[in-house]
Amino acid sequence: MKVSIGFNRHLESNWLAQTASWVANGIEGKELKDKIDLLLTPDFTSQVAKDKTRNLLFGIWSKLPKHIPSDFQRDAANLLMEYSEFNLVFHWGMMLSKYPFFKSVVEQIGRLTKLNDSFLYSQLEQRITENYGDTSTIKRSMQFVIRTLMNLELLANPKQGIYQLRKPIQVNNPSIKAWLVEASVYSAQVTSRSLTAINDENVWFPFELYFDENDLSHNDRLEAHHQTADVIVFV
Template sequence: MSKFTSFSRHLDKDWLDQTLYWVAKGVDNSTLNQSIENMLTNTVKTPENRRKARNLLVSIWGPDKNPGSRDFDETALSLYRKTEQSELVLQWGKLVARKPFFADIARFIGRYSRLNPSFQYAQVKKRMCELYGDTESTARSTRAVLKTMQELGALLKDEAGVITIAPSILINDADTINWLLKGVLEADEQTSRALDEALHDPIWFPFQFGFNANHIDSKWFELHQQGNNLYLFLKQDVQ
């Protein structure tokens, strides 16, 4: 089966934050699209590029057609409303859950950076071409994701094009971490995973988690011991 990049241009942090703000305020889909169009008018000059940016923003924070995603989406908004601040962790969690291409790049960077202090665009592009095909679309989307990660503050890039990961952020909030775990299991189409493996997935490279098995949300998960490992099982009847 062909894989699609579905990340046609980079997104500014301000655009993502403002889109989240509107969705949290409960605007309808038509109003959301028009508000984003108005926001982009002064910074994105061509109608086609505005359309790409608008569609991408709506696909991340707008309503998901899958009813099984409703609880995940509503929890994201509840977490946001706690502080009225758009933290990196919320944007990252939604991008991982909604955009497989973003998730694949994040996981590659996290894994690669465990052994190497820096990398360049060409190394990420090579891996994405292996997964998605060696096309201009893959190259363009890789650049777009990397620039979006820079906009969010997860990556740093110097004048020579050398990229490093930013210092990690400690996340202690159990509700947020449970939400991230639910999102990544569903995005990977998994129903179970070793808890330690899920918490240390390289996809979470911008963060460190202060979390243990006692913090697991029984609304979404069950825990079972298998050998020496605790396994996280996603409850199938939770929407």
């Protein structure tokens, strides 16, 4: 079975922030792609590399897969403009919800660092290639994800082959957390998930947060249903 990776370039924090800002201001389609092209031009000599980077930025902040409503994307851009100090949270949620390979890599990082705040690159590579295949394309895509996390200052690289988590970002705002709950559901490509499962996900390692039922009322696309001792979240 052919695996679609999609995450085929590394990204910089300012590229993501500027793209999100344009989306929040209603810029889309060809106009958005043209603006991203101009943004990237000073940093690239290869047209192919620039095109791939532009397409990835456009994919994160503008392209809509069938299972994601436009309101989710709109709210992400609007919340980012209102809470710009949490911009990484919104980039994270968008990448989780739209790029399964990105989610797979960060999920494995979360597992590897659950008891220790560092991991060996070789351990991560072994886990990813077991799931996706031991190919040069998979290994390059994994490197692009790692470099992106480095550029976003979520990982440090104190020694060759060793990566370390940086201090987590505390997230208490209920509107932001409710949006992340929605992102979690879309990342699994389902229509419902238990709140316990969402809280237990390993993908949240860059953040210090806890989702509770009261957060859900801050997102009118979420419905909460009690089931035994858990809450099931529907979108």
